[in-house]
Amino acid sequence: MLPDVRGAEVRLRVRVAPDQRDSARRAAQEYAEQLRSAGAISVKVEEQVVSTTRARTPEVARASTLIDKLDALWLARRDVPSPERRDALVSKIAFLEGQQ
Amino acid sequence: VRLEAVKLHNVGPFADFALDLAALGDARLVAVVGANGSGKSTLLECAIPGALYRETPTRGSLTSLATARDSYVEVRIVNGKPWTIRHSLDAVSGKSEALVLGEDGAPAYADTKVRSFDAWAARTFPPPEVLFSSVFASQAGAGFLGAKPGERKAILLRVLGVERLERLAELARERARTPKATVATLTARLADERARGGDAVALEAALEEVRREAAGADADAEQAGRMFATAREVAAVAGQRLREYEAAERGYRAAEQARGEAARALLDLENRAAEARDVLAFRGIIEAAVACLPVLLQERGSLVEAMAEHDRAILDAERDAREAERDRIGAEQDRAAAERRALAAQEALARADAIEAAARCVTGLRRDVAAAEAEVAAAESALEDLRGRRVSGAEERIGGLRAGLAEIRDSVAAGLTGDQAGEMATDALATDDDAVRSAAELPEAVMLAAARVQRSRERSAKAGTARREAEALAALADRLAADRAALAEAEAEGAALLDRATQAARRRDAAQDRASVARGARADTELPLAAAQSALATAERTAARAPALERAAARLGEIEPRITQARAEIMRLDEVLASRPSAPPEPTDVAAFERAANVAAATARQVSQAVAVAEARLAGARESSERAALLETELSAAELDLADWTRLAADIPGVAAAEIDSAGPELTELANDLLHHGFGPRFTVTIDTQRLSADGKKMLEACEVTVTDTKLGRVAPAVTLSGGEMVIVSEAISLALTTLACRRSGVERPDLIRDESGAALSTVPGEDGVVATRAYISMLRRAADQIGANRVLIVSHNPEVWDLCDARIEVGK
Numbered sequence: 001m002l003p004d005v006r007g008a009e010v011r012l013r014v015r016v017a018p019d020q021r022d023s024a025r026r027a028a029q030e031y032a033e034q035l036r037s038a039g040a041i042s043v044k045v046e047e048q049v050v051s052t053t054r055a056r057t058p059e060v061a062r063a064s065t066l067i068d069k070l071d072a073l074w075l076a077r078r079d080v081p082s083p084e085r086r087d088a089l090v091s092k093i094a095f096l097e098g099q100q
Numbered sequence: 101v102r103l104e105a106v107k108l109h110n111v112g113p114f115a116d117f118a119l120d121l122a123a124l125g126d127a128r129l130v131a132v133v134g135a136n137g138s139g140k141s142t143l144l145e146c147a148i149p150g151a152l153y154r155e156t157p158t159r160g161s162l163t164s165l166a167t168a169r170d171s172y173v174e175v176r177i178v179n180g181k182p183w184t185i186r187h188s189l190d191a192v193s194g195k196s197e198a199l200v201l202g203e204d205g206a207p208a209y210a211d212t213k214v215r216s217f218d219a220w221a222a223r224t225f226p227p228p229e230v231l232f233s234s235v236f237a238s239q240a241g242a243g244f245l246g247a248k249p250g251e252r253k254a255i256l257l258r259v260l261g262v263e264r265l266e267r268l269a270e271l272a273r274e275r276a277r278t279p280k281a282t283v284a285t286l287t288a289r290l291a292d293e294r295a296r297g298g299d300a301v302a303l304e305a306a307l308e309e310v311r312r313e314a315a316g317a318d319a320d321a322e323q324a325g326r327m328f329a330t331a332r333e334v335a336a337v338a339g340q341r342l343r344e345y346e347a348a349e350r351g352y353r354a355a356e357q358a359r360g361e362a363a364r365a366l367l368d369l370e371n372r373a374a375e376a377r378d379v380l381a382f383r384g385i386i387e388a389a390v391a392c393l394p395v396l397l398q399e400r401g402s403l404v405e406a407m408a409e410h411d412r413a414i415l416d417a418e419r420d421a422r423e424a425e426r427d428r429i430g431a432e433q434d435r436a437a438a439e440r441r442a443l444a445a446q447e448a449l450a451r452a453d454a455i456e457a458a459a460r461c462v463t464g465l466r467r468d469v470a471a472a473e474a475e476v477a478a479a480e481s482a483l484e485d486l487r488g489r490r491v492s493g494a495e496e497r498i499g500g501l502r503a504g505l506a507e508i509r510d511s512v513a514a515g516l517t518g519d520q521a522g523e524m525a526t527d528a529l530a531t532d533d534d535a536v537r538s539a540a541e542l543p544e545a546v547m548l549a550a551a552r553v554q555r556s557r558e559r560s561a562k563a564g565t566a567r568r569e570a571e572a573l574a575a576l577a578d579r580l581a582a583d584r585a586a587l588a589e590a591e592a593e594g595a596a597l598l599d600r601a602t603q604a605a606r607r608r609d610a611a612q613d614r615a616s617v618a619r620g621a622r623a624d625t626e627l628p629l630a631a632a633q634s635a636l637a638t639a640e641r642t643a644a645r646a647p648a649l650e651r652a653a654a655r656l657g658e659i660e661p662r663i664t665q666a667r668a669e670i671m672r673l674d675e676v677l678a679s680r681p682s683a684p685p686e687p688t689d690v691a692a693f694e695r696a697a698n699v700a701a702a703t704a705r706q707v708s709q710a711v712a713v714a715e716a717r718l719a720g721a722r723e724s725s726e727r728a729a730l731l732e733t734e735l736s737a738a739e740l741d742l743a744d745w746t747r748l749a750a751d752i753p754g755v756a757a758a759e760i761d762s763a764g765p766e767l768t769e770l771a772n773d774l775l776h777h778g779f780g781p782r783f784t785v786t787i788d789t790q791r792l793s794a795d796g797k798k799m800l801e802a803c804e805v806t807v808t809d810t811k812l813g814r815v816a817p818a819v820t821l822s823g824g825e826m827v828i829v830s831e832a833i834s835l836a837l838t839t840l841a842c843r844r845s846g847v848e849r850p851d852l853i854r855d856e857s858g859a860a861l862s863t864v865p866g867e868d869g870v871v872a873t874r875a876y877i878s879m880l881r882r883a884a885d886q887i888g889a890n891r892v893l894i895v896s897h898n899p900e901v902w903d904l905c906d907a908r909i910e911v912g913k
Contacts, residue, residue, distance in 0.1 A: 013781060018784075018786075018808060018815070046780065046781045046810075047781060047810040048776060048781030048784070048810070049781075049784035049808045049810060050772075050784070051765075051768045051769070051772060051784055051785070051786045054765055055758075055761050055762035055764070055765045055766070056758070056761050057758045057761065057762070058762050058765070058766075060755055060758035060759065060762065061758060061759050061762030061763070061766065062762075066265075066268070066752070066755070069755045069758070069759075070748075070751055070752070070755060073751060073754050073755055073758060074751070077754075081747070085740070085743075085744065088740070088741075088744050089744055089747065089748065092272070092275070092744055092745065092748060093268075093748065095275075096268045096271050096272060096275075096748070097268070099271055
């Protein structure tokens with residue numbers, strides 16, 4: 001179902017992953033032709049590539065303090081220390097940061 | 101880093117300059133404007149990097165910008181906390197001092213030395229490369245993309261705080277060394293304590309066992325003592341009986357020895373008597389041998405003489421045969437010499453016919469040679485004649501013609517008519533024509549004559565050769581008679597020598613026959629001679645025993661009475677030996693009982709001592725066990741401490757790796773947001789912070805920037821972009837990096853400085869209708885929002901940029 005584009009100047013923006021650019025370009029051109037056939041004065045296709053890089057453990061980077069980052073890392077690794085050990089680790093981290 | 105105020109005194113183009121940015125109010129984008137050389141860049145570079153690092157990115161050191169001895173730069177900066185920094189500069193000496201005051205007016209460090217300032221600044225502010233890649237874009241600076249890959253990676257690690265994490269991990273590793281050493285020490289001490297104390301339960305069981313052994317050993321020692329006393333009483337009775345037995349036994353053994361000696365003496369006497377009897381048994385034979393000995397000697401002498409005669413005959417015959425053979429060989433050698441002479445004479449005589457024929461024809465050949473030489477002389481003469489005619493022919497023609505002309509002249513003078521003169525001339529010419537024809541034929545005649553001379557010479561040479569060969573053969577004719585006589589003589593001598601050789605061969609054969617006959621006779625004599633010699637030897641040996649007959653008879657008369665005496669003595673001793681003393685009772689081994697008693701007593705003492713030792717060890721083990729329990733408690737605490745430090749040393753780098761891993765997508769997202777906001781969808785960047793190692797086994801830290809350009813349809817590294825494209829992408833990444841740094845470090849409201857960083861951008865619309873300058877300002881506003889920036893200070897000469905900003909600082913007015 002095409003929109004009513006009679007007499008319109010159309011800007012068609014396509015957001016696409018880098019590995020699907022060729023097929024997306026063909027589909028966008030076909031759709032632009034359809035829009036022109038439907039009465040558009042002009043159709044300008046703009047391709048916007050969406051980068052797809054992803055982090056493995058973004059929660060570590062999102063955490064603010066070192067102990068929070070370590071908590072996130074341990075959780076991601078399923079290697080969470082016992083509460084007693086965590087308390088000991090927290091005091092040691094405080095010691096280390098005090099040495100900076 | 102946020103700049104609140106700056107004062108410059110005698111620095112660069114400024115004599116006295118003061119700027120309080122609080123006066124700008126809420127203006128976020130501020131244009132810094134002024135003519136070239138007015139000091140826009142100097143102001144900003146002195147205010148931030150100069151104040152923080154004492155170095156500017158493009159103007160050199162702060163000291164080098166001082167123009168008087170009392171120059172100074174004073175700034176008020178907020179970086180988490182507000183600081184007032186004043187650098188006093190001496191343009192003459194090039195020295196400087198730095199004073200830093202905190203919010204409360206207290207100095208940040210004890211003195212004003214620049215070394216102290218540098219150390220404080222390194223702890224307080226980001227490194228210069230981070231600053232220049234993010235918040236501070238210097239004039240003509242290449243920014244983040246302009247840095248080398250290694251520098252980009254280092255900047256990224258610093259922005260992410262990875263260096264701090266690495267320092268913390270290193271500290272954790274250092275801290276782990278102490279509990280590790282403690283654990284090792286406690287482990288060693290615990291092992292020592294356990295080894296020293298031993299197992300208390302096992303020691304208790306061992307003590308009980310030793311105690312049981314001690315009770316048994318005491319009972320054994322008491323019984324062994326009783327057995328030793330009984331043995332001593334029994335041994336006293338047995339000693340007396342033993343002494344009696346030993347005396348009887350000594351007498352019996354003496355009788356045994358005497359009987360043995362008597363038996364051996366009897367056996368000797370009987371042997372000697374037997375030998376004497378044996379000698380006497382051969383008395384007849386010996387006497388017969390003595391009688392026939394002379395006959396045998398005579399017979400052997402005859403045979404020996406015959407044998408010598410045979411040997412002489414053999415030697416004579418062999419000598420004759422050798423002499424005959426030598427004679428035959430000599431005759432054969434002489435005959436061979438005679439045959440060689442005869443053969444030589446025959447060879448000489450083989451050419452006799454030819455020699456005699458040559459002698460006969462040599463005279464004729466000499467005549468032939470003379471005739472040939474005469475023919476050669478005649479031909480050569482004819483040839484010389486013809487050659488002479490060739491030379492004189494021309495002169496004769498000229499002479500004839502001249503004579504004809506002279507005759508015509510004379511005739512004309514004498515009144516000869518023209519016709520007559522013509523006839524005379526015709527005659528003269530006819531004569532000359534004959535001479536010409538004759539001259540024309542002459543070369544062929546010369547050639548024929550030369551050929552004849554050649555043929556004559558060849559025939560003469562052949563005749564000469566035949567004559568010389570015949571003469572050489574004829575010279576041999578005189579030797580033919582001597583050769584024939586030598587041949588006859590050699591043949592006669594050969595025949596005589598053949599006869600002589602034949603006779604010598606016959607003599608040799610006859611001598612060899614005689615030698616063969618003599619050898620046969622000698623062989624026939626050898627056997628009887630050997631038999632005679634054998635019989636003679638036997639007879640001589642037998643006859644040699646004749647003197648022994650007398651001695652044997654005398655010895656037998658002496659021995660027989662002694663044999664009778666020896667037999668009687670043996671019978672007496674046999675009677676003595678018939679009854680042997682009875683054996684004594686077995687002696688009691690008192691020493692063995694004594695030794696057994698001593699061993700049992702010693703064993704009892706040892707076991708008693710072992711009980712004491714085991715009791716002491718058990719007590720020590722109980723004390724050691726208590727100490728080991730304390731050590732185990734200490735060790736457990738140290739191991740937990742070590743585990744904590746080890747875990748931090750391993751996991752903090754894991755946090756750093758996660759930070760690096762997360763930075764790529766975050767930077768990518770931030771940069772693309774800025775790019776797409778300002779410049780539309782044309783550029784998309786991808787920033788990878790990790791890459792596979794060359795062997796593909798591990799991930800390495802990196803900072804690779806790839807740009808997708810949808811307008812040109814290309815995907816390429818950012819360094820391949822054009823100048824203007826590079827500005828757009830580099831600025832987007834620098835601003836994204838600033839955002840990331842602020843997020844990671846918690847810094848709030850920094851100032852962004854852009855010193856003509858957008859100067860390369862176009863001010864007119866492009867194909868896509870985008871005005872790059874406006875898009876850039878839009879991107880800066882977006883970045884300021886993302887970062888939460890306090891202000892963006894933009895140095896620009898572009899009035900359109902001024903208009904797009906919220907406020908303006910004019911430098912140089």
